[in-house]
């Protein structure tokens with residue numbers, strides 16, 4: 001079974017996707033990491049993330065880059081959002097994601113366009129959302145735990161800017177698939193969100 005988990009930044013989709021993979025015994029791909037690697041590679045090349053040619057060259061990043069802890073930074077998230085606008089980049093990363101999704105036995109993928117572009121046939125699709133304040137608070141706590149001094153208002157502004165870019169791009173914008181189930185985690189703790197996601201997928205699996 002393919003499980004598609006999409007949603008904006010800090011909605012909890014990565015947490016949910018990992019938990020679904022463990023629960024259903026499926027491999028998991030965090031597709032955002034691929035876009036982050038492209039963004040980071042552009043920076044390492046001294047290129048411009050807004051230039052389609054520079055971004056395309058960076059799609060040939062080495063696999064070892066996926067282990068770089070810098071990919072998890074907000075800076076890499078912003079770069080990823082900028083390179084992900086380019087149709088050539090999305091096309092270059094398509095096959096890798098599609099092959100992962102269609103492997104025998106199924107898989108869990110999280111990102112922005114899994115239910116709409118990468119695996120539109122997925123029988124289980126979640127679109128995970130949360131309020132801006134809940135998401136900013138989560139990122140704030142994450143950064144505080146890493147000992148980084150950041151203002152809550154700056155985090156909220158950054159994530160709104162990234163969401164706006166992801167939602168308004170022409171190619172594979174962040175949008176819920178028509179057959180996705182919406183899961184709002186604003187008022188759910190981690191365990192409650194995971195339990196709700198498992199219930200949604202179990203129901204979807206039962207009806208396919």
Ligand SMILES: Nc1ncnc2c1ncn2[C@@H]1O[C@H](COP(=O)(O)OP(=O)(O)O)[C@@H](O)[C@H]1O
Nearest residue numbers: 009010011012013014015138142188189190193
């Ligand atoms: N339901 C939740 N309640 C509170 N914090 C959460 C919840 N889900 C995830 N988190 C925390 O919020 C942060 C972002 O979650 P993550 O799953 O990485 O989001 P995304 O993949 O959507 O960016 C992480 O620190 C995670 O531990």
Ligand SMILES: Nc1ccn([C@@H]2O[C@H](COP(=O)(O)OP(=O)(O)O)[C@@H](O)[C@H]2O)c(=O)n1
Nearest residue numbers: 009010031032033035080081084111112113
């Ligand atoms: N399937 C995907 C995954 C990520 N992305 C882009 O990559 C950026 C980083 O994605 P991510 O999933 O790592 O970001 P977070 O939700 O973890 O903050 C997003 O803001 C999107 O612009 C995308 O376009 N398509």
